[in-house]
Amino acid sequence: MNTQSPLIELRNVSMDYGSGKDQMLALEEIDLTIAPQDFVCVLGPSGCGKSTLMKIIAGYQQPTTGEAIFQGEPIQGPDWHRGVVFQSPTLYPWLNVKDNVGFGPNIRGLDKKEVDRISDHFLEQIGMLKDKDKAVFELSGGMRQRVALARVLANRPEMILMDEPLGALDALTRLNMQTLIRDLWQENKNTVLMITHDVDEAMSLGNRLIVMSKQPGKIIKTYDLDYTYQALKTNNHRVNIDSTYLEIKNEILDLINTDLNSPASIETSKK
Template identity: 75%
Template sequence: MTKETPLIALNHVSMDYGEGSESALALKDIDLTIEKNEFLCILGPSGCGKSTLLKIIAGYQKPTTGEATFQGKTITAPDWHRGVVFQSPTLYPWLSVKDNVGFGPRVRGIKKAKINQITDQFLDQIGLLKDKDKAVFDLSGGMRQRVALARVLANEPEMILMDEPLGALDALTRLNMQTLIRNLWHKNKNTVMMITHDVEEALSLGTRVIVMSKQPGTIIKSFDLNYTYQALETDNHRVKVDEQYLEIKNDILDLINADLNEV
């Protein structure tokens, strides 16, 4: 991949479900590039195609028209270089915490000693090294989501795709997870694309936020941000809410609400 080649490129991507009178256009003519080490957050109303967009980039679905590329090559199938974290932790209940985290490297044929090293490294990063021998059903919801994140990180992917990973968590756990995700992104130099319905979450984490329209989903506007870098420099890891922050937040809400109210 050259400096001029983005990590992800979507060129005139559209996605149509069904046939004939039963067809529904989920995405319409999406052009999007994602650069290495970006933290991209995607906002938009329910049903606007956010998850469809993620599935196309992950390789779970092929677009009806257009092309999606990863490092300049057409995405044709899922790949461990693009890890996915879902809203509900998709852990294997018959495996321990450490075996869940080490599952990907083991499938890829990594040697046991290296797997143990990788597993301990990422469990330490998420603060669950002492719990590595526990069964996952003995963990809280927030702890299980941390394990799900560590399992993706253990494959050392180029990109992490997150589909509302914090939506089911209580407010305090969600804030703590936001801090953890920001710190892991910064430390491990991954590229992240995160779908969320929470505007403040997007502003506090994203280096860029894009707003999508109602179905069929298109990109209405993109915002370049630096609040996540500000949070990294503070002791409490919180974003300073200033006048510009409030203006951007209101702009995003106005864009979404205006689009929903269009006849």
């Protein structure tokens, strides 16, 4: 586990929506620290508040109670230092691939030569430099998600937030994208928080894995893992699925299923 000073701190964060009878508690008393260069994966059942957690860190929402801190300062709103990759690539259809990647640096006022250099660099990292002049509608789903990732990286954010970015991809493309994300994390030294429903994906990418309960979302357990580091050392960049891996995976699945079927959890979610 990374021992540097926290990049992100959530202190007793809760989030509710609505009021009166329609009030719904999405997150309850979340305490979380994320250190620089951590890769944190968040797992939990649908509706447990994973996306709400990400939106609070991104600055899209303010918690009802508690504090969300980035680099020692309260998070007041969205910031290019925290880039977001969504499940559906949010590319600009009127711009070609290269101009999509360079959009952030261009808006920030960098000169054209620097924007071109940055765009070409990250397109080369994702293996799409040869496609830089293509329109985004010409790209496959996996290629569009690569471009969306490169566009976030081009801003050189301190942190990348991913909300199930691979959920809509086919199995083979998803595996290839997992390898790409891991390699980019190692090369660019970003801090990553990734939401996923896939236990294997979380275990193979994250050096930390957080399991959340059914609504209202709480952190049930945190795991420190080294499978992503193991994969980086192999020629094929694959995780070695050994008996320990399977034991951890089954424990995580049992945690989630037990919580889902717990009468106490069901009653709490109705409050």
